[in-house]
Amino acid sequence: MTAARTVAPLLEARAVSFHRQDEPVFVPLDFQLHTGELALVEGDNGSGKTTLLRMLAGLLHLGAGELLWRGEALQRDLCAGDILFLGHQLGLKADLSPRENLRVATGLHGTRDGTDIASLLAEIGLRGYEDEPVRRLSAGQKKRAALARLAMLPATLWLLDEPYANLDRAGIALVNDMLERHTGAGGAAMVTSHGMVSFHGGEPRRIRMHG
Amino acid sequence: MSRPSLTTACAAMLRRDLTLAWRRRGDIAMPVLYALIVTMLFPFALGPEDTLLQRIAGGVVLVTVLLAMLLALDAMFASDIEDGSLEQLVLAPQPLALMLGMKILAHWLTIALPLIVISPLMAALLHLPAPVIPVLLLALLLATPLLSLLGAVLVALTVGTRRSGMLLALMLLPLCVPAVIFAAGAVAAAQQGLPWLAPISWLGAALVLAVVLAPLACAAALRIALDS
Numbered sequence: 001m002t003a004a005r006t007v008a009p010l011l012e013a014r015a016v017s018f019h020r021q022d023e024p025v026f027v028p029l030d031f032q033l034h035t036g037e038l039a040l041v042e043g044d045n046g047s048g049k050t051t052l053l054r055m056l057a058g059l060l061h062l063g064a065g066e067l068l069w070r071g072e073a074l075q076r077d078l079c080a081g082d083i084l085f086l087g088h089q090l091g092l093k094a095d096l097s098p099r100e101n102l103r104v105a106t107g108l109h110g111t112r113d114g115t116d117i118a119s120l121l122a123e124i125g126l127r128g129y130e131d132e133p134v135r136r137l138s139a140g141q142k143k144r145a146a147l148a149r150l151a152m153l154p155a156t157l158w159l160l161d162e163p164y165a166n167l168d169r170a171g172i173a174l175v176n177d178m179l180e181r182h183t184g185a186g187g188a189a190m191v192t193s194h195g196m197v198s199f200h201g202g203e204p205r206r207i208r209m210h211g
Numbered sequence: 212m213s214r215p216s217l218t219t220a221c222a223a224m225l226r227r228d229l230t231l232a233w234r235r236r237g238d239i240a241m242p243v244l245y246a247l248i249v250t251m252l253f254p255f256a257l258g259p260e261d262t263l264l265q266r267i268a269g270g271v272v273l274v275t276v277l278l279a280m281l282l283a284l285d286a287m288f289a290s291d292i293e294d295g296s297l298e299q300l301v302l303a304p305q306p307l308a309l310m311l312g313m314k315i316l317a318h319w320l321t322i323a324l325p326l327i328v329i330s331p332l333m334a335a336l337l338h339l340p341a342p343v344i345p346v347l348l349l350a351l352l353l354a355t356p357l358l359s360l361l362g363a364v365l366v367a368l369t370v371g372t373r374r375s376g377m378l379l380a381l382m383l384l385p386l387c388v389p390a391v392i393f394a395a396g397a398v399a400a401a402q403q404g405l406p407w408l409a410p411i412s413w414l415g416a417a418l419v420l421a422v423v424l425a426p427l428a429c430a431a432a433l434r435i436a437l438d439s
Contacts, residue, residue: 059298059437081214081304089295093227095234100227107223108303108310110215133234 008071009034010188011056011157018051018063025051027210028065033190035156036183041192043209049192050087052209053159056190057085081109084155086163090146094135098126098145101134102152109153117152124148124174139166144174151178158182158189220305221313228317242279243325249275250333261338268337269347269398273391275333276326276351277358281383283322284362285369285376287314288433292370301437311433312426315363323355339402346401346411350394353414357390358383360418360425367432371439390414 009032017028026048033039041049054060056067058076067074092101102117121130124144126137134142143166150158163175179189190207215223232239253271257263291297291314300310330351331344339347365382369375393410400407 057302059301061438080302083302085298085302087295087298089293089298091295091299093231093290093296094294095231096227100230104223104227105299107215107226108220108300108305110213 007034009068010037010070011074012068012071013056014066014068016052016055016062016065016067018048018055018060024063029207029209031205031207033157033188033205035186035188037188038179038183038204039188039190039207040204041190041207041209043192047209049209050161053085053161053190053192054087057083057159059085081153082155083157083159084150084153085159085161086146086150087161088165090142091149092134092142092145095133097129097131097133098137098148099130101145102148105149105153109155112152112154115152120148120152121145124151125170140168140171143167144171147175147178150182156187158187158191160189160191162192164193214304217305217309220303221309224310224313225317228314229320232317232321238283239321239325242283242322243329245282246275246279246326246333247329249278250336253337264337265339265402268334268339269343269402270391270395271337272330272333272339272347273350273354273394273398276323276330276355277387277391279326280322280355280358280362281380283318284359284383285366285379287318287363287366288370292436297433298437301434306430307434308426308430311363311367311429312422315359315426315429318363319356319359323359327351327355343398343401346407347398349411350397350414353411353418354390354394357414357418357421358387360421361386364425364428364432367429367436370433370436390417393417 011033013029013031015028015030018025026043029052031039041052043049051060055062069075069079092098093104096104098121099117102121106117118130121127124147126141126144126148129137129141134145137145143163147163150160158179160175164172167175179191182189191204250271253267254264257267288297291300301307303310327348330347334344334347362379362383365379365386366375369378369382372378393414397407397410397414400410
């Protein structure tokens with residue numbers, strides 16, 4: 001056992017499941033996620049990947065089982081803002097520009113140390129589109145604007161539902177790069193995807209879902 | 212890592228909703244035009260008789276403002292649910308009730324305030340005596356936020372149902388009865404030269420209660436709506 005393993009995991013699930021109309025959506029899950037780790041949630045369509053992430057984020061109630069945050073029972077008030085969720089709906093206002101959307105997010109969450117909106121938007125591939133309403137951006141550019149929020153806000157755990165959807169090859173590389181930097185800086189992430197994640201920072205932990 | 216203060220977060224939220232309303236400022240004009248046109252219909256329907264119009268003026272202005280607000284009410288949370296902003300708001304490290312309170316405030320500023328601004332014109336169309344107009348304004352200043360708050364709770368409860376606009380009207384209008392009675396009562400009392408402070412105080416008390424409770428109820432209802 002290495003020293004890292006004696007530290008309580010960032011997030012631990014014990015026999016976690018979710019029921020919809022008394023039917024379990026997925027088979028009870030056990031997993032641990034440590035800081036610096038990336039977990040890949042795999043499963044077929046309808047196997048409950050999105051449901052799992054929404055439940056971990058706190059949007060859905062815990063169906064059964066137990067969730068531990070840093071070794072103690074997870075309390076939403078204590079870890080609010082420490083968990084970021086990016087789902088199919090990106091949470092961007094179509095009438096605001098990427099810059100204005102980021103300003104709202106940082107107004108609510110605060111800013112990650114050493115980031116600023118202008119350079120981040122340029123880095124993420126939205127140079128020249130900073131002040132364009134999100135409505136006029138392409139699907140991939142919208143996704144990038146939503147990814148900028150992840151990079152901008154201070155948080156430990158990222159829950160990303162299909163972060164690669166709509167992105168071109170450079171965008172996919174960008175997501176991998178962001179994940180690497182986030183886990184390298186002591187963060188952790190759970191990602192649902194249908195494969196094709198080329199993560200350089202070691203083999204990601206895999207969580208297999210069964211409907 | 213420090214979280215922004217509540218003031219910063221409230222300011223960010225208020226600024227966001229006001230900017231969004233400004234980007235769609237055509238939508239702000241619509242309830243105002245609606246209220247003006249409805250008020251103008253009364254003299255046409257009832258005849259230009261001064262005493263009759265004067266007697267009904269206060270009530271007509273109040274009910275018209277109420278109906279105009281109802282038109283814009285069901286849009287309060289709809290776009291935020293559609294684009295996922297509400298999910299992000301629920302996950303933000305700020306009290307959800309307070310953030311929703313800011314949304315309701317922004318909604319009141321963009322929908323009800325323009326109506327209050329044109330209400331003296333509406334009152335003048337119906338020959339309401341000028342000395343009564345300050346009382347009418349005071350009644351509207353207290354009654355409209357009350358309606359926004361009550362409406363917000365009902366909108367939060369009916370999100371996700373189809374044809375929620377009609378359902379909303381059916382649910383909200385009965386709840387408005389006390390507000391209409393007290394507001395119209397104050398205006399009628401002022402018109403007859405009677406003391407009008409009591410009904411205004413009742414409105415104020417109801418508003419204080421709603422300011423405290425409605426955002427909490429909204430937050431609970433929206434959390435339930437997302438949790439499915």
